[in-house]
Amino acid sequence: xxxxxxxxxxxxxxxxxxxxxxxxxxxxxxxxxxxxxxxxxxxxxxxxxxxxxxxxxxxxxxxxxxxxxxxxxxxxxxxxxxxxxxxxxxxxxxxxxxxxxxxxxxxxxxxxxxxxxxxxxxxxxxxxxxxxxxxxxxxxxxxxxxxxxxxxxxxxxxxxxxxxxxxxxxxxxxxxxxxxxxxxxxxxxxxxxxxxxxxxxxxxxxxxxxxxxxxxxxxxxxxxxxxxxxxxxxxxxxxxxxxxxxxxxxxxxxxxxxxxxxxxxxxxxxxxxxxxxxxxxxxxxxxxxxxxxxxxxxxxxxxxxxxxxxxx
Amino acid sequence: xxxxxxxxxxxxxxxxxxxxxxxxxxxxxxxxxxxxxxxxxxxxxxxxxxxxxxxxxxxxxxxxxxxxxxxxxxxxxxxxxxxxxxxxxxxxxxxxxxxxxxxxxxxxxxxxxxxxxxxxxxxxxxxxxxxxxxxxxxxxxxxxxxxxxxxxxxxxxxxxxxxxxxxxxxxxxxxxxxxxxxxxxxxxxxxxxxxxxxxxxxxxxxxxxxxxxxxxxxxxxxxxxxxxxxxxxxxxxxxxxxxxxxxxxxxxxxxxxxxxxxxxxxxxxxxxxxxxxxxxxxxxxxxxxxxxx
Numbered sequence: 001x002x003x004x005x006x007x008x009x010x011x012x013x014x015x016x017x018x019x020x021x022x023x024x025x026x027x028x029x030x031x032x033x034x035x036x037x038x039x040x041x042x043x044x045x046x047x048x049x050x051x052x053x054x055x056x057x058x059x060x061x062x063x064x065x066x067x068x069x070x071x072x073x074x075x076x077x078x079x080x081x082x083x084x085x086x087x088x089x090x091x092x093x094x095x096x097x098x099x100x101x102x103x104x105x106x107x108x109x110x111x112x113x114x115x116x117x118x119x120x121x122x123x124x125x126x127x128x129x130x131x132x133x134x135x136x137x138x139x140x141x142x143x144x145x146x147x148x149x150x151x152x153x154x155x156x157x158x159x160x161x162x163x164x165x166x167x168x169x170x171x172x173x174x175x176x177x178x179x180x181x182x183x184x185x186x187x188x189x190x191x192x193x194x195x196x197x198x199x200x201x202x203x204x205x206x207x208x209x210x211x212x213x214x215x216x217x218x219x220x221x222x223x224x225x226x227x228x229x230x231x232x233x234x235x236x237x238x239x240x241x242x243x244x245x246x247x248x249x250x251x252x253x254x255x256x257x258x259x260x261x262x263x264x265x266x267x268x269x270x271x272x273x274x275x276x277x278x279x280x281x282x283x284x285x286x287x288x289x290x291x292x293x294x295x296x297x298x299x300x301x302x303x304x305x306x307x308x309x310x311x312x
Numbered sequence: 313x314x315x316x317x318x319x320x321x322x323x324x325x326x327x328x329x330x331x332x333x334x335x336x337x338x339x340x341x342x343x344x345x346x347x348x349x350x351x352x353x354x355x356x357x358x359x360x361x362x363x364x365x366x367x368x369x370x371x372x373x374x375x376x377x378x379x380x381x382x383x384x385x386x387x388x389x390x391x392x393x394x395x396x397x398x399x400x401x402x403x404x405x406x407x408x409x410x411x412x413x414x415x416x417x418x419x420x421x422x423x424x425x426x427x428x429x430x431x432x433x434x435x436x437x438x439x440x441x442x443x444x445x446x447x448x449x450x451x452x453x454x455x456x457x458x459x460x461x462x463x464x465x466x467x468x469x470x471x472x473x474x475x476x477x478x479x480x481x482x483x484x485x486x487x488x489x490x491x492x493x494x495x496x497x498x499x500x501x502x503x504x505x506x507x508x509x510x511x512x513x514x515x516x517x518x519x520x521x522x523x524x525x526x527x528x529x530x531x532x533x534x535x536x537x538x539x540x541x542x543x544x545x546x547x548x549x550x551x552x553x554x555x556x557x558x559x560x561x562x563x564x565x566x567x568x569x570x571x572x573x574x575x576x577x578x579x580x581x582x583x584x585x586x587x588x589x590x591x592x593x594x595x596x597x598x599x600x601x602x603x604x605x
Binding site: 024026027029030031033034036037038040041044045047048049050051052055065105108109112115117123125126127128129130131132133134135136137138139140141142144145147149150152155156186189190191194195198237240243244247248249250253254267268271272275276281284285288289291292295298299302303 | 338341342345346348349350351352353355356359367368370373374375412415416417419420422423424427428429430432435437439441442444445446448449450451452453454455456457459472473475476479480483507508509536537539540543544555556558559568570573574577580581584585587588589592596599
């Protein structure tokens, strides 16, 4: 391509020509064009992350962000905090039970949506609604539906004869935890179902028919024929949903603020409470950092998966 | 499947009964899922258009209208809150985010998709993985960074921070679009003396306009519905964006203005829901890094 360069830069001044020539090297071209993206991420993700690490070993507060090294005092303080220990447990309960419910209901829903029927497009659009509206808005709608006085769910429950009065959903420990999980499942179910639908429809029909002819029942077909084929896709989608659920605070913050008395906090919401509302940057950042190992494992597995894919 | 082995059984009564039972089960299950998914939206709708006296009357069946529908709650939202300002802020910040995202993503996605240089695949995956970094890990240090830049309580802090998640997401999506433009076209142009930059601007970009428009839409809607950073960085009402404004400003002390709150919620949800429904497959592809084809 070197021969083409002088002809092209004819009439442009020499510096311009030299830059043009340099840009024509694949390597320089590549680095120059990818640089803004890398710079943005380094400055606004990498650098803040480094600050967060400093916060965890210092006594920074919003009032005094310039601070002294305090070693592991924050970590100790956090681990001694009953509400935090509860939040840590809640985060796992919240994430794992949401994921399990999503998987079971999502598989069921995927098979329903794969069947051809009249009005499938409309049904699909309605079922996707929770995933398509902003999380914060969905959480607010549920908060209103679970309102202690005007709960429409309780009204329906009472009139259907399910209970005499209905629980105070967001005001009591277990109903509140249940509500948070429910809203999270509501929100993420469509995503799981879509991923599963795409996966299942990519399984070659001949394989399923062959299994049928060999006398396999639906469970065997699902376990031995479909699951192995859709596993890689499912795996990566699950990891994403796991990471997002594990680190989310929106639903908890809007619905319960971690109440009653800190019983429904998750790591993220309690870190927000401590770091932003109470202004204790060091403590807050230390709590957030508990999210990091899970992220790291998630990122590592996804990375391996993606690398394998790009090498294909 | 005994049916396949003995075709004549297909006409038996038992078979038809089983088929009927299957289809009843199917429709019942589907109906349950649809109700579960869409009831909250129906509820927003009912709440928005009810008279206050009807909404808070415990004697009434809450699912139905007992007084004629009203626009009072919507009017309250527009006239007595900063709703119009939030819409304006969302437009301004959203546009800034879209601009930054496009300017940064287009070149990055282009080279990552169409050239290979040392470290290019690692860079691509690295950029994608930053999408996994949650706001809850970074909101504390970023709040200090924002303060250092003098952007405390300003909507522009959001325009600065939102590209941290729109860039990874959009770069990855755009790479897919760029990869689908055949290599032969650019190679031919290069042989004819077109520079690398020229090939990008004059040949590949015009062919990828739908892709670029798609990432504009995603960047805007992702920015529009964000909550955690907005809650952390912005506290005064006239700097809020629409989602934060709706879920925080219609609660005064202990009083929730549910009618207007749900009106705002509905107004935010409708455009986003339409966009995401139209681009669902693309969106899922973006989230999963192309794990779904």
